[in-house]
Amino acid sequence: GESVGLHLPTLSVQEGDNSIINCAYSNSASDYFIWYKQESGKGPQFIIDIRSNMDKRQGQRVTVLLNKTVKHLSLQIAATQPGDSAVYFCAENIRTGGFKTIFGAGTRLFVKA
């Protein structure tokens, strides 16, 4: 794979454990948040989203939590599997007259078998 993702924070978990990946977002005017997964050599893949009028949203094996008070977003992956190994990054959509998306650099998740 290419060198995308160098020097990223890394999380290493045992297969079967739960993973929690955190993201601090920047703007209190952000009203929509997305988590993406990026495998080596691939494009980002949508996992789950949440709007600012919600605190929690669940998908299949994934849960996103939003804490607007401290501008923090987390992605929880239940029963982590080797196929979950990837870079995960959050994105926030900001309405400031126009519309803008800011992407985080990401966290690399390693799953140990």
Place this chain on the structure above:
Amino acid sequence: NAGVTQTPKFQVLKTGQSMTLQCAQDMNHNSMYWYRQDPGMGLRLIYYSASEGTTDKGEVPNGYNVSRLNKREFSLRLESAAPSQTSVYFCASSEVFSNQPQHFGDGTRLSIL
């Protein structure tokens, strides 16, 4: 079930050469985007097209031009490539230009010598 298709997948250019990166989506999406991804950084928006017939600058437009050829296709052109444009380029699309997840292609890895 192709989604977003980018060509070429890899390219090496010499400084000063020009080239066009192609992108097509088959999801009938209205909005399309071009990003660059550099090591350790989040995706940065180069140009976007909120709807067919419109294009606008993003965060890092200098040295690039775009064409929204039709609803399906959105191309990115480097008129005179520079080493600073060495990067991985991603095209994305979304149903509408606001608070929607974006669907990404698998990228073009571009090296400029």
